[in-house]
Amino acid sequence: MTRAITPSQALATLAVAGALGTIALTGEPMARVLALSLAGLALFATRVLPEVVTSIAIFLCFMALGLATPDLVFSGFETSGFWLLIGGLVIGASIGITGLGDQVAQRIFARTGPSYARAVWFLSLAGLGLGLLVPSAIPRVIVMMPITLALARTMGYAPGTPAHAGLAITAASMTLLPTFAFLPANLPTIVELGAMEALYGVQVTFGAFFVQQVPVNLLRFVVILALVLPLGRGAQVQQMRAVEQTPLTGAQRRLLILLLVAIGFWATDVWHHIPPAWVALSAGMILLWPGFGVLPATAMKTDIDFSMAFFIAAVFCISAVVTQSGLGGRLADIFVPMLDLGQGNGLRDLYALTSFSAAISHLTTSPAAGVVLAPLAQSMSEATGWSLSTIAMIHNIGYSTTALPFQSPPLLIAIALAQIPVGLLTRVCLWTTLIVTLIGVPVTWVWWQWLGVI
DSSP: OOOOOOHHHHHHHHHHHHHHHHHHHOOOHHHHHHHHHHHHHHHHHHTSSOHHHHHHHHHHHHHHTTSSOHHHHTGGGGSHHHHHHHHHHHHHHHHHHHTHHHHHHHHHHTTSTTOHHHHHHHHHHHHHHHHHHOSOHHHHHHHHHHHHHHHHHHTTOOTTSHHHHHHHHHHHHHTTGGGGGSGGGOHHHHHHHHHHHHHHOOOOOHHHHHHHHHHHHHHHHHHHHHHHGGGGTTOOOOOOOOOOOOOOOHHHHHHHHHHHHHHHHHHTHHHHOOOHHHHHHHHHHHHHOGGGSSSOTTHHHHTOOOHHHHHHHHHHHHHHHHHHTTHHHHHHHHHHHHHTOOSSOHHHHHHHHHHHHHHHHHHSOHHHHHHHHGGGHHHHHHHHOOOHHHHHHHHHHHHTOOSSGGGOHHHHHHHHHHTOOHHHHHHHHHHHHHHIIIIIHHHHHHHHHHHTOO
16 A cells, blocks of 8 residues: 655655756756755755754765865854754753753642643743753753643643643743743754854854843733633633652752753853853753763763754755855845845834745744855845844744744644644734734834844
């Protein structure tokens, strides 16, 4: 019995076939770079192959075809974004292995009692808190969703009921969307800022990033609350069972203290200027030291999956090769004039750039959007007169505006873990996108003018 080809498989097959055809029919380097880049992005977006397989294939193809030198191909391994992710993976594994995530969450959730509204508020604040603790959305979702489902069962909400879906959507969306105010919290931000650093030497501090991103992400937080709170109206609940709490273990206490120290450094880098990546990497080094008593000596072999780090290095590689080959400039010459930037209307420029980056993220996925956007940033900066860091901030608003859940891998994982109704989650995403577009962008424009950013 033959299996039907899925749309993802069809898209990936077409992209790979197009790349092979282009390589066979033309020796033009720029055309080959474009074909290989599109094929790689299609494979990343569809996940037809494991990310590490696609990443290594990208490295090999660029070098084998003579399209880039080894130092350019592997330049992604030298960026702070790569090492920020490495540190984040170690931190996330530590929280899971020690059980600290469950301990913290249970102590918060035990206080919600039978109140749906209180549960939503605690889940929302826990999502934001984990956004500071864990610099990657997927580990946060993996920690949050099982605890949320257990809470829903304890409160008497059956799967499929609006209240059950409301709690699951709260945990999934609040763990992701408003946390784009925190620089190290999400992969798309790490990807683009890492690419911007590799291409232009642009570095952004945690504090400056947070201050500029506060208005739109605070609005997201409020809108999501307004959308999920009504889902619990009239829900029948039973008395919440007592949650047995155990004291923190020594390993959990040490990990918690280290995390608080790391957060302190992330939050104050505007003064000490230590990049977030080196803070995360330092914390990871301490956690991997067996003498610290948090991770076993075999953690690097058995407990931490570094395949996502190869993905980051590969997308940085694509961005660097696209720029070095001149393809980025060619694309900028085509698309940036279509945005008609720099005509004296700054708010319109802000809307154009935000919409463009949001569209790119939905045509690929949000983590891959930075690969496309970073090479175009120089032309956008010249057209608007805004700094490269400001362009990166605008892109962040665009690719963090999720209109469809399928654009965001963490939301896809949340759907799979909690069986969240896709239609309901899509409506929440669409309403949030609409309100951010109508209100969040103008508010950001006024805020940035007051800050002197634009």
